[in-house]
Amino acid sequence: MIGFVFPGQGTARVGMGGWLRRDPVAAAVVARADELLPEPVSELCARGPLAKLVDTLHAQPAVTACNLAALAAVRAAGVEPDLVAGHSVGEISALCAAGVLDVDTAFRLVGARARLMADLPVTGGMTAVLGLTPQRVEELAAEAARPGEPLVVGLENAPDHTVVSGAAAAIDRLVASAEAAGARKVVALKVGNAFHSPLMAGALDGWAEAVRATPMSPPRVPVIPNATAEPTTDLPTIVDALIAQLTARVRWTETMRVLAGAGTLVEVGDSKVLAGLLRGVGVRCASTSDPAVLRRLRRPEPAA
Template identity: 60%
Template sequence: MLCYLFPGQGTVRVGMGAWLRRGQAARRCLDQVDALLTRPISPLCARGPLDALVATEHAQIAVTACNLAALTVLAEEGYEPAVVAGHSVGELSALHAAGVLDLAGTVRLVEVRARLMAGVAASGGMRAVMGLPVEQVELFAAEASEPGEPVVVGLENAPGHVVVSGSPPALDRLAKLAADAGAGKIVPLQVGDAFHSPLMAGAERAWAAAVAAAPMREPRVPVIPNVTGEPTTDLAVLRHALVAQLTGRVRWTRTMEAIAPVPPDGEAGTVSGAEPGTGPDTGSGAASEPVSVVEVGDSKVLAGLARRAGVRCLSMADPTTLRRLAKAVAA
């Protein structure tokens, strides 16, 4: 069984998507995305400048365009996922892959989301805390928060890889607590604001209205929302989770556990060349099937996070992936 993972905003770089434009189907998809946007994103992806590309209003659109084009490559090869998930804004790409949103609806929602999040008046930031369990970081976040200056765990990316999100003074207090506790590394992230935190609440009402108005269909395959980390085919749950995700936590570690649960002998899910784990219980017997996991986009970030969680993941940004995937599926 195939599991598709779609990367999010933190994977943008100048030159992204160039390899996708070498293929006719992917190039056609990128051109369609450009035509649907208020302003085409391909020139910015190709030439930058970087400070404009990483801005929230552009980054979310850029990464989605590459996700959708990479998905087109896989579809052209005849592959279909059995379960999908997306990291942060990547969840919208996952909903498209599951048949919930069509291409135009996906692009429209991503553009709205990017604009709303970029327009939030609150000033905040995010930092990665490495080497500490999430439970310890949660305690530090509670201690560092003060009225009007919150900080929360925004993303559980992998064991020992937690991202906190909040106001700058609270982030400074938390960083000191973590450093005093011997955290391996604390890294400020180059993002526009405190995503997946209460500081995004200013965009929530308009985002909820946009999600409610968007035409959606029942998913063809299970989707794992960020805020639950559990596979579902319930469209009402998916709509609610898409709204809650704006201020809620990305539970990516739980998502990896749902995709490739650790079997009794201890090794998590794998792909080509190794004994595979088993996939999530989708209600149709899929839990007994081997799982091959693919990061669908122009990024290797999720493949790296998956390795930290004990899950082997191919990346479409690797030119050998289609060959390796064919071998894994044949096996």
């Protein structure tokens, strides 16, 4: 069984997608992204500037363009997934791999998501806490929160790697308590806002409208939504989870436990972040950012 995983916004960097622009099949997908998105992403990926590339409005479409270009290259090698998942905005790429969305629709949907989130006022941020369990971090976040200053677990990336998301003042309080509780490391993330938290609620109605207006097909293979971490082929469940994901926790640790049952795992995109997280829990995962991976995946031609 082959599982595909797709990275999210945090993997955007200048120079991303270089090998994809050199592959004819993948390059055609990047060119299509440039045609459909409000602003072309290929030049931005190649040369930056970094500040513009990592901005939410551009980072989400740029990462999605690389993800779907890599997906096209893997498919051209004759490989299809039996199970898919995507981290945060990577879930849109996973839905494309599962046949729920076509490529054009995926680009339009991610453009809408990026715009809705970028239009919100910046009211908070995100901070990674390493060395404590998600349960302990959740307790500390609840203690640090105040009325009008929410703080929640936004991402469960690994058993000892949790990201909190919420109001800046609440994050300041959590940093002190997490260090006192024995956290190995506490790092502020360079993101535009408090994603996957109640502070994204202002975009939720617009996002729900965009998702429900998007043409979708039943998945050909199971999808593991971030909000549930449970494989499903039920389209209404997938739609509801995709909407909820904007403010809900990304349950990646639970997702990795499900993915561990796949015989082969491939991070599809120009990133090794998810492969690293999976290796951290003892699960092997290749990445298409390594050119040798495609050669290993390529199915041999039938014997004459």
